[in-house]
Amino acid sequence: MSKYAITPEVESNLRVALRGCDELLVQSEFAQKLARSHATGVPLRVKLGLDPTAPDIHLGHTVVLNKMRQLQDLGHTVIFLIGDFTSMIGDPSGRNTTRPPLTREQIEENAKTYYAQASMVLDPARTEIRYNSEWCDPLGARGMIQLASRYTVARMMERDDFTKRFKSGVPISVHEFLYPLMQGYDSVALKSDIELGGTDQKFNLLVGRELQKEYGQEPQCILTMPLLEGTDGVEKMSKSKNNYIGIGEAPDSMFGKLMSVSDTLMWRYYELLSFKSLEEIAALRAEVQAGRNPRDAKVMLAQEIITRFHSRQAAEAALASFEARFRDGAIPDDMPEIKIQGAPIGILKLLREASLASSGAEAQRNIEQGGVRIDGNKIEDKALQLSAGTYVLQVGKRKFARVTLV
Known part of the structure; x- marks a missing residue:
């Protein structure tokens, strides 16, 4: 890459990219990409891929979407990639078991809302939307074999979750090796200058960088953003953990x-x-x-x-x-904070374990009298089961507790 002057404007743009990020690899290369873009007027190609594994986007997803919007506002080309092909493989990132692949029907249903919701953060008029089935489907068996020949099993086993599973005797399906390869190939197909993702995606992003070199392209830089903790403050925000805040919620x-x-x-x-x-x-x-x-x-x-x-x-x-x-109901600023194991848990047992009722009978009576609220909502179902998450429990006018179920 030719050397371009790092002007004050380039330094300012670099600070925008670095705000809140976990890691930018390689920072000096990205500074040169920014400088070249500034000197030539050619915007950088900024890639973010999301697999439509669930129908809704939550605030955890917006951490990286916000960064995309910041780079978009600097004049760069944002590519919002929907991984309709890779969703059928299943991303093994951070998992200690094989992830069940989704059906084509599930993927299409989930993808319907993805871009609409992402457009609440990104500027739709300046966003390029792509589906990786565009180039993955035409590869075919021959192309897949040729792609696989460009990456070694040893490099693949450097991935932390694969190593742990192998050492502990947990099965790793061969198709799981295809996921980082296909995500990396997306970068080749899109000729991306920088790819964004959560910290759990670092390995996949690096594969893209290496494959670009194999295909004679300038390697992309990678920018990882921290994983946002959910409302429980413990696990990363996730629908399955019930600690999420959906951007489409009321x-x-x-x-x-x-x-x-x-x-x-x-x-x-x-x-x-x-x-x-x-x-x-x-x-x-x-x-x-x-x-x-x-x-x-x-x-x-x-x-x-x-x-x-x-x-x-x-x-x-x-x-x-x-x-x-x-x-107006005089909720205190400070209240007991309690962590309880065993989610899901019934409301009667929960009130007892949170010391908001001395017995199941008292808990039941409080519910019947309309004196029990969760997050401000009156509870009438005595058989209610609460899954993992954080809740503000109230009994009567004076008893409160912030309870985290795990």
Whole structure:
């Protein structure tokens, strides 16, 4: 790559790329790509691939989508890649068992909402949407064999989850080796300059970089973003963990979930989800440390996010609804925080274990009298089962607990 001048504008763009990121490989190469783009006026090709394994996008997904939008606003070409082909293989990243592949029908159904929801973050007019079946299907058996010849089993076994499974005797199906190969081939087909992903995707992104070299292309840089913890503050945000906040959820639901996160986790959400500058966030944090109620900062974050995915009016209405249900009901700023094992768990047992009822009979009586609420919603079902996640439990007007089920 020819040397281009690193101007102040290039340095500014590099700072935008680095904000909140976990790792940028290779930073010096990316700075040169930015400098070349600035000098020639040719935008960089920025790739993000998402497999439509579930129908909804949650705030965890938007961490990397936000970074895409930032690069898009700098004038670069954003490629939103829907992995309709790779979804049929199943991404083994971070898994200790073989992931069941999805059917074509499941993939098509999930993909319907993906781009529409992603467009709530990205600018649709400036986004190139692609499906990797465009180039993966035509490969055929011969092309797949030729692709596989460009990567060794030894390199594949450097992947941490494969190594752990092999050492512990957990089966690894041959088709799982195809996943990083096919994701890497996407980068070749799209001639990407930089690929984004979560930290759990680092191996796959590096495969793309190596395959581009094999095909005589300039290797892409890779930028990994941290995995956002869910509302429980423990596991990464996931629908299967029931600790997620979907970007298509109703404003009241989003507001309640955001207000339920811990004061510590709130700052993590600010860094990875807020569009406020780092200086603004630091100033707000200093105010809280100096005595300002952290609830104020949480309300500001909830309103910013709901405004983004709904509207300013929806955010104001969600705040008014929340205050009517919680603040007017004298919910305390501080309440016991309890972690309980054994999810899913019945509501009667949960109230006992959270010390909000002395017996199952008392718990049942409180529900019958309309005195039990979860996240502000009155509970009437005595057989209710709660899955893993974090909940604000209220019994009567004075008993509260923030309970995390695992």
